[in-house]
Amino acid sequence: MKIKTNVGELDVLDEDILVFNRGLPGFEELRRFALIALNETHPIQWLVSLENETISLPVMDPWLVRKDYDLNIPKDLLEFLGIEDKEKILVLGIVRIPGTNPQDLTINLAAPVIINLENNQGIQYIPQKSRYNLRHSIKEEMKRSKKLSGQKTDGDN
Amino acid sequence: MLVLNRKIDEEIYIETPEGRITVKVVGIDGRSVKLGMDAPGKFPIYREELYRQVHRENIEAAADKEKIKKIGKIFGDLTDDDR
Numbered sequence: 001m002k003i004k005t006n007v008g009e010l011d012v013l014d015e016d017i018l019v020f021n022r023g024l025p026g027f028e029e030l031r032r033f034a035l036i037a038l039n040e041t042h043p044i045q046w047l048v049s050l051e052n053e054t055i056s057l058p059v060m061d062p063w064l065v066r067k068d069y070d071l072n073i074p075k076d077l078l079e080f081l082g083i084e085d086k087e088k089i090l091v092l093g094i095v096r097i098p099g100t101n102p103q104d105l106t107i108n109l110a111a112p113v114i115i116n117l118e119n120n121q122g123i124q125y126i127p128q129k130s131r132y133n134l135r136h137s138i139k140e141e142m143k144r145s146k147k148l149s150g151q152k153t154d155g156d157n
Numbered sequence: 158m159l160v161l162n163r164k165i166d167e168e169i170y171i172e173t174p175e176g177r178i179t180v181k182v183v184g185i186d187g188r189s190v191k192l193g194m195d196a197p198g199k200f201p202i203y204r205e206e207l208y209r210q211v212h213r214e215n216i217e218a219a220a221d222k223e224k225i226k227k228i229g230k231i232f233g234d235l236t237d238d239d240r
Contacts (some may be wrong), residue, residue, distance in 0.1 A: 007225055023199070025208055026215035041228045046220075058220050058228065076198030096218040100228045108218070111211045126203055126211050135216045 005048040008037055008058050018115055019048065020122045027055060033122070035059070035092075035115075044095055047113065064095040065107050065138050067145035070131070073114060077125055079114040090115040094124075096135065106135040163171055 002101055003010050019032045032050040039044040049055040062069045066096060070089060073083075091114055093107040109132035161169060163182045167172055171178040176197035184191040220228070 020225055025212040026219075044228055046225075049213075053220075055219050056225075057215065057218050058225075063185060077201075079198045080201075094215060094216065094218045097220055097224045097228060099224075102224060105228075108211075108214055109215075112236065124211065124215075126201070126207060128204070128207075134210060 003034075003048075003050055004053045005036075006046060007038060007046050007047075008148050010034065010036060011136040013052065016045075016118075018122050020124075020125055023083060024113075024124050025059075025126070027043050027052075028045055030055060032099040033131060034091075043071050045092070047092070047094075049069075058097060059092040059113060060095055060107065062107065062109055062112060065093065065141045065145065066109060066136070067148050069109060071112065073125065077114070077123065081121045082119050083116045085118065090117050092108065095138070098138070099141075103139075105138040107141070108134045121148050173200075 001012055001014075003012050012096070016034055018035060020031055020033060020116050022028070024028055027045055027049065030049045030051050033047050034050055036046045038044075038046065041058070044058045044060050047057040047059050053066045062071075078086075088112055093112050095150075096106045096108070098104050098106070110130040111124055111126045111134065113122060114125050158226040161167065165185060167219050168179055168181040171180070176199075177195075178197075178200060179193075179195040182190060183193045183197075196202060
């Protein structure tokens with residue numbers, strides 16, 4: 001189906017529709033989303049609402065930002081999403097683009113979006129306690145990750 | 158809002174089509190009440206202020222067209238030297 005979004009008009013296949021049965025905090029009434037990769041914003045992808053064309057959330061792979069990102073998904077949540085195979089989970093961090101200084105991107109590592117790729121069910125996981133924050137500077141995290149990988153992969157290449 | 162009086166160790170049952178949610182008063186210390194909760198896994202439980210924070214953060218993260226245009230460049234600058 002053709003869908004108008006604020007990242008453009010998209011052709012979304014039924015099997016690509018992601019369902020957030022609980023909505024996302026702030027957008028509780030929206031249930032159906034699609035994940036769109038745009039070349040021009042790589043590696044940021046877009047979680048676009050299929051029900052409200054003005055809503056799209058920039059998201060990205062948290063491990064791309066924080067190499068040693070540590071996420072424990074509790075059993076309850078695995079059950080809620082019907083996850084049987086942990087390899088079939090997609091984890092995304094929601095990215096915030098500050099209005100005044102858009103280059104100071106932050107990523108939410110405390111409450112990631114988790115999607116079961118086998119049934120396309122998703123949720124935003126809000127742990128009671130997290131070692132991470134709602135805002136991590138992407139610039140700083142990438143610097144840190146680069147340092148880490150420098151230490152670990154020296155001699156590998 | 159339904160308001161009920163409960164003493165320490167007393168519980169409230171909330172029956173839902175998907176199972177029972179139990180709320181127990183575990184302790185009281187001055188103005189602070191400690192609650193214990195049992196709910197089937199399908200019912201996430203949040204402290205209100207934590208949920209609010211995530212709520213606010215998501216609304217702020219939702220991007221408009223202008224921001225979408227800018228973002229490609231920003232990331233280009235950050236990742237250029239990695240390619």
